[in-house]
Amino acid sequence: MPDLWLPGAEIHDLGDHAPTDQQYPPKAIAHITWDRNATAAAPQDWCTFDDLVGYFTGSGAGNAPHLVWDPFSGRTAQLFPADSRSKSLLSPPESPTRTNRAGRVVIQIEAVFFPYCRYGGAVYPRLVDTPCLGWDRLHAWIASWGVPDLWPMGRPTDFSDHRDEGVWETRGGWYAHAHVPFNDHSDPGSWPDFTTVPTIPPPHQHPVPPPEPAPARYQVTINGLPYGYDARGYQVTAVGRGLVSQGFGGHYHSGPGPTWTDADTENYADYQRSLGYAGQDADGVPGEGSLRRLLGYVPGPRTVSTAHVVAAARTDPGAEQGHRTYGSEAAIVEQALADEGLLEQRWVDGSFGSRTVAAYAAWQRRCGYSDSDADGIPGPESLHRLGAARGFTVTD
Missing domain, CATH: 1.10.101 (Muramoyl-pentapeptide Carboxypeptidase; domain 1)
Structure with a gap:
């Protein structure tokens, strides 16, 4: 099976994976981010790769593609695995297909580009005028998923659209956003060729540093x-x-x-x-x-001994600041109290000190205890209830 994640890509997994509709042939969809409107007379500064990744991993997650590609440096971020649908296409109820899912794979790529963007002192009218660094790696990975090197509705050369439901449902290959039925965008306007990959930056462009090494993944x-x-x-x-x-x-x-x-x-x-x-x-x-x-401690499996937590609650408040009688178990209880809104996150430190005792007393009162039964020293019943609420196991 091919790699689910593009080798060398920066992974920002959004979760929310969903299968594609396997009865349709494999596809790749070409987009540009087109985040600014510029013209030949009024070019605008390029919007950065990090800004677009931040958008798609934040407020724009509902429109996120599989891949965000920087054609100037070759950096690529991946948000969904290849076998999941992504979310960059409109898929209205009247569409005969779920457009984001209509293929064995439907891999969507957003090139970080808009026409007449200014980068490094040069202006780029079309995506193909950029260095297109990283395209060969990206193309090879998509081809490994069985997407043929074909444009069933024609390779995009301008911003006109052409949509054909029959072609979309029956032919695999590469599609411009401008080709997808029941969508209204006309990008990308151009796209690099499958065989000719620019490797030398155009004149007057400042050198582009190579991508940084990928973070450790073990x-x-x-x-x-x-x-x-x-x-x-x-x-x-x-x-x-x-x-x-x-x-x-x-x-x-x-x-x-x-x-x-x-x-x-x-x-x-x-x-x-x-x-x-x-x-x-x-x-x-x-x-x-x-x-x-x-x-301040080393976390352990989510199992808490009642006897250990009681010992911590009786020992830590009177000991030296930060003393940890049973640090890993106390931290599990503290995190549960923080998740219940009873303890500030900064006091989740494995020391069952006076603030933790006060927070646990508040939990006991929430459980219906009062007076000496809500003294902040854990009892089996209240501790079991906290464990059940926050997903840890309690032993005697």
Whole structure:
């Protein structure tokens, strides 16, 4: 099976994957972002790749393609795997096909470009006038999914549209947005050829730096839990929140969340460098030492001993500031209290101190306890209720 994710692309998985309609032939759809209206007489500065990725991973997620492609540097971001539909096409109820799904694959590419954009001091009327860096890699990956090197309605050469439902339903290949039935856009206006790939920038363009290396994409296991790309679980959220609280959240467009993405790796690499690590020791995948320094404890499986939590609640408040009797288990309870809105996130640190005791007392009152039964020292019944509400297991 071909790669679901374009090798070398920056991965910003939006989730919300959905299958395509396999009875139709495979397709690729060519778009340009066309985020500004410029003319030959009034060119405008190019809108950056990072800005467009930020849009599609934020407020524009409902219109997101599979791929965002920067033809000036070759950088590419992928938002959906190849076997999922994406969301850049109109698909009204009157359409005979679900246009975003009408193929064994329906891979949609948004080139970060608008006509007469100005980049590096030069003005580019058409997409094909740009260097089209990265096109050969992108094209080869799409071809690996069985999309033939054909334009069933003609390769786009201008901004006129042509839509034919019969061709759309029966022929695989490349389609301009201007070719898709029941859509009203007329982009992309031009598209690079399948065989001729520009490799030399046009005159008067400043040199374009090569794309940065892709973030590390491997996992490690620490105390029974995974970390690194595509790791999932509460510990990933805990790391992300810890990074944000320490001022290392600059790569997040949303989140942090329970699935480890490239943004987590990049933020963690910034944190590692702040500790003096370098090279492979600062590749953004945690080690036990840096993880403990970030969180103050090492997360463990989501199982909490009532006896341990009670001991922490009785010991930590009177001990030295930040003392952790059972840090990983206390942190699970603290995070649950924070998720219930009873404890500030910054106090989720594994130390069952006075603020955590007060938050737990508030939870006990929420459960209907009062007076000495709401003293902030966990009891089995209230702890089981918190575990059931927030997804952790309680043992005696």
